[in-house]
Amino acid sequence: MPGPELALRKLLEERWPESERFFERAARDLAGPPALGFRALFASVPRRLGKAAGLTLESPPELLAARPHCTLTDYVRLWLLTQALPQVPPAEQPGWLLQLYEAGEMGEQVSILRVLPLLPEPARFLETGVQACRTNARDVFEAIVCENSFFAEHFPPLNFNQAIMKAIFMDVPLRRVERLAARITPELSRMAQSYESERRAAGRPVPPDAEFLAHHGAT
Amino acid sequence: MLFDPHIHMTSRTTDDYQAMADAGIRAIVEPAFWLGQPRTHVGSFEDYFLALLGWERFRAAQFGIRHLCTMGLNPKESNNARIADGVMELLRLYVEKDGVVAVGEIGYDDVTPAEEKYFAAQIELAKDAGLPVLIHTPHRDKKRGTDRTLALVKESGIAPELTLVDHNNEETIASVLDAGCWAGHSIYPNTKMDEPRMVALVQKYGGERILINSAADWGVSDPLKVPKTAQAMKSAGVSVEVVDTICWKNPVNFFAQSGRFDVAEFGVDLPVDQRQLFQGNSVLRGQAPRTDVK
Numbered sequence: 001m002p003g004p005e006l007a008l009r010k011l012l013e014e015r016w017p018e019s020e021r022f023f024e025r026a027a028r029d030l031a032g033p034p035a036l037g038f039r040a041l042f043a044s045v046p047r048r049l050g051k052a053a054g055l056t057l058e059s060p061p062e063l064l065a066a067r068p069h070c071t072l073t074d075y076v077r078l079w080l081l082t083q084a085l086p087q088v089p090p091a092e093q094p095g096w097l098l099q100l101y102e103a104g105e106m107g108e109q110v111s112i113l114r115v116l117p118l119l120p121e122p123a124r125f126l127e128t129g130v131q132a133c134r135t136n137a138r139d140v141f142e143a144i145v146c147e148n149s150f151f152a153e154h155f156p157p158l159n160f161n162q163a164i165m166k167a168i169f170m171d172v173p174l175r176r177v178e179r180l181a182a183r184i185t186p187e188l189s190r191m192a193q194s195y196e197s198e199r200r201a202a203g204r205p206v207p208p209d210a211e212f213l214a215h216h217g218a219t
Numbered sequence: 220m221l222f223d224p225h226i227h228m229t230s231r232t233t234d235d236y237q238a239m240a241d242a243g244i245r246a247i248v249e250p251a252f253w254l255g256q257p258r259t260h261v262g263s264f265e266d267y268f269l270a271l272l273g274w275e276r277f278r279a280a281q282f283g284i285r286h287l288c289t290m291g292l293n294p295k296e297s298n299n300a301r302i303a304d305g306v307m308e309l310l311r312l313y314v315e316k317d318g319v320v321a322v323g324e325i326g327y328d329d330v331t332p333a334e335e336k337y338f339a340a341q342i343e344l345a346k347d348a349g350l351p352v353l354i355h356t357p358h359r360d361k362k363r364g365t366d367r368t369l370a371l372v373k374e375s376g377i378a379p380e381l382t383l384v385d386h387n388n389e390e391t392i393a394s395v396l397d398a399g400c401w402a403g404h405s406i407y408p409n410t411k412m413d414e415p416r417m418v419a420l421v422q423k424y425g426g427e428r429i430l431i432n433s434a435a436d437w438g439v440s441d442p443l444k445v446p447k448t449a450q451a452m453k454s455a456g457v458s459v460e461v462v463d464t465i466c467w468k469n470p471v472n473f474f475a476q477s478g479r480f481d482v483a484e485f486g487v488d489l490p491v492d493q494r495q496l497f498q499g500n501s502v503l504r505g506q507a508p509r510t511d512v513k
Contacts, residue, residue, distance in 0.1 A: 102259050134295050134329075136255050136438075162329045165359040191360045198361060201389040202416060 004118070007062035008079050015057055015072060022048055026080065034084040039100065042080055043108055046073045065117035067147045073107070078115040085120070094124045101128045106137055113143035117150040126154050133163040138170060146176035152183050161188045164213070165195065174209045184216050220486070222246045223445045224470035225324075225353070225385060225403060225432035228275055228286070229267075230255075233502055235435075235442045236282040242446035246285040246485065248474060249275060250324040250353050252293045255437050261305030264292075268313045276318060277497035283489050283511075287474060289323035289353050290314050297337035298329070307340060314348040320474040321345070323353025324385065327364050330357060335371070342375040351381040351476050353403075356391065358410075365391040369398045383430065383473055386411055392420060396428060401473050405434035406444035414444075414451040421457055426464040430473070 012019050029037040046053035053073045059066035066075075081097075088096045097119075101112045113132050116125055129151065132144040145151055145163055155163065160183055167174060174180055192213035199206045221243045228236070228249050239247075249271055258264060271288040279286035290313045292306045314322060322345035327334050345352045354372070357364035365384070372382050379399030387395055387402045388411070395402040404420070405411045412420075417431060433444035441447070449466045453459065475482050493501070493508035501508075 099259075102257065131257070131298070134257065134298065158331065159329065162359055169358065191363075194360060194362050198388060198390055 004060075004062040005079075005082050007060040008075060008082070011057070011060055012072075012075060012079060015055070016049065016052060016076075018048075022076070026083070030080075030083045030087070033087045034096075038080070038084055039103070042077060042100070043105070045076045045080070045111075046107060049073055049076065063118055065149045067114070069147055070114055074111045074114050077108070077111040078118055081112075081115065081119060094127060097125055098128045098131065101131070106140055109135075109137075109140045110143040113140065113150075114148060116144070117148065117153070122150055123154050126156075129155065130159050133159065133166060138172070141166070141170060142172060142176070145172060147178065149178050151177065152179035157183075157185060157187065161185075161191055164188060165191055168192075168195070168207050168210050168213075171207070174212070184213065186217075189213055189216055220245045221445050221449060221466045222248075222470040223432050223435075223442070224248045224383075224430055224474070225250055225405065225434050226442060227252060227434075227436040228279065229270060230437035231435060231442055233278070233282070236279065236284060239442055239446075240282040240284055242443050244284060244445060245488065246287070246470070247279065248287045248289060248320060248353075248470070250289040250321075251291050252324055252355075252436070253295050257296055257299060258302065261302050261309065264302070264306045265309055268309065272313075272316055272318055274497055274500075277495075278502055280489060281491065281493050281495070281502045283491045285485065285489050287318055287320045287480065289321040290316075290319050291323045291325045291341055291353075292337055293324060294326050294328035294334045294338065294355060294357075298331055298333045300333065303333070303337055307337065307344075310341070310344060314344060314350060318479070319350070320477040320479050321351045321353045321383070322348070323383075324355040325352060326355040326368055327357045328355075330360065330364055330367060339371060339375060342372070342377050345381070346375075346377055349478065351383065351473060352377065354382060354384045356384060356386045358386070361388065362390050366394065369394060369400070372400065373398070381476055385432070386434070388412060389416070389420065392424060392429075396424065401428045401430060401469065403430045403432055405432055406441075406448050407434065408439055408441055414448045417448050418451050418455045418457065421452055421461065421465065422455070426461040426469070428469065429465050430469050431465060 029041050049072055055072045056069060085093055101109055116122055116129055129144050132140055135141050145167055192210045195210050196206045196214045223244055226247050276286040290310055297303050322341050325338050325341045342352055354368060356368055383401040383403050384395045385403035386405045392402050404417055406417055431445055431448050433442050435442040445466055449462050452462045471485055490511040492510045492512045493503055494510055
């Protein structure tokens with residue numbers, strides 16, 4: 001994806017005065033297949049960005065799947081991924097990304113999930129997205145389920161439905177799920193109805209999002 | 220005497236052990252489960268299993284509590300293809316260890332094909348080892364997940380009396396009992412089951428094959444839920460016999476099917492001797508050791 005990649009590099013150079021030093025350092029760790037040095041660099045991005053780490057910015061039109069909440073940290077990590085991936089044999093790329101994700105602390109995991117739809121042929125990285133839904137960490141869960149086009153676009157029904165029900169359990173508002181309406185199926189409504197019934201039997205309130213799903217499509 | 224048949228003590232403190240002992244808990248079962256975040260190596264499972272058998276059992280005994288455990292690959296982590304088979308290999312060894320009274324907790328979480336595969340394989344493992352199984356039921360799509368659990372149990376051919384199906388609620392208990400399985404209930408501060416609802420279930424279904432536990436772990440949970448629920452049952456007029464059946468006899472009888480402990484010995488208080496060390500380590504930090512042993 002040379003177009004998006006160039007746009008990304010330009011974005012970083014414009015918004016990060018010290019980016020030149022970073023690109024120099026990165027060149028060292030990107031000279032061969034990504035190893036420990038690359039992982040260390042990937043982890044250290046927010047520290048290197050300092051105050052700019054949490055900066056959100058208007059993304060260039062080439063990065064179609066970028067969202068307004070993506071930070072400079074996310075963009076720098078995205079750039080690192082776009083440089084490292086081609087150095088990993090294609091068949092190993094999904095496994096490589098999954099391992100980078102699993103060995104990442106929460107911030108790294110959040111970045112990886114937010115930029116999943118911006119990676120080349122993102123569907124290959126489904127397993128990383130699916131594993132992320134097994135997290136107990138709210139930030140990580142939101143990074144894949146909320147304001148992320150990857151979720152509705154690539155998750156198979158089983159994993160999509162489970163993640164939606166988990167969002168209800170975690171009080172993550174469903175309005176933050178992109179293209180939800182297109183993914184509501186009778187099966188998902190049935191799961192919500194079952195939850196509604198379980199909550200009533202327990203004498204507990206039914207979350208409005210569960211009610212919405214349970215009665216979606218009802219006339 | 221009270222028994223908490225599902226509690227994850229590796230994530231609790233010595234204060235919890237002391238409070239549990241003071242509240243009358245004399246025995247616990249600690250099921251192997253996940254640690255709040257996924258493990259990335261098979262070796263992490265082995266060290267965890269060893270900690271359950273070693274240090275944790277020692278810690279419990281220091282407070283007069285008998286510690287038993289179950290071994291298993293939990294449903295969440297059975298979705299990790301890179302470790303699941305390695306853990307299954309380990310389990311063949313670890314189910315044979317002293318103090319292991321069941322295979323568990325196993326079952327469904329997202330109800331994926333991988334979960335089903337390792338769930339069924341671990342029931343086979345239990346059958347080979349002559350152990351009962353402790354089955355976790357999913358939180359999401361619970362009713363359907365429990366029905367599928369019971370169908371798989373039936374298909375596996377394991378005797379239903381060797382299965383304890385856990386985390387039940389008003390909508391699952393009847394089918395679990397009808398299937399001939401034991402029904403566990405996790406009493407939680409906010410989710411799962413609470414004390415008044417549990418009292419209502421006991422008033423409706425009695426005490427046969429019914430168990431309660433705290434399922435306390437690293438999340439918001441309460442290791443005293445068994446004594447608190449026992450009290451709530453008594454206050455609501457449930458007979459002392461039924462409370463004793465649910466909070467002591469049932470877990471003892473269920474896990475005794477493993478043949479791995481002496482039921483008669485279980486009824487006697489475990490003498491505490493805090494002068495003891497585990498591999499050179501004490502649970503004490505300068506306090507005077509309590510000792511019941513002369």
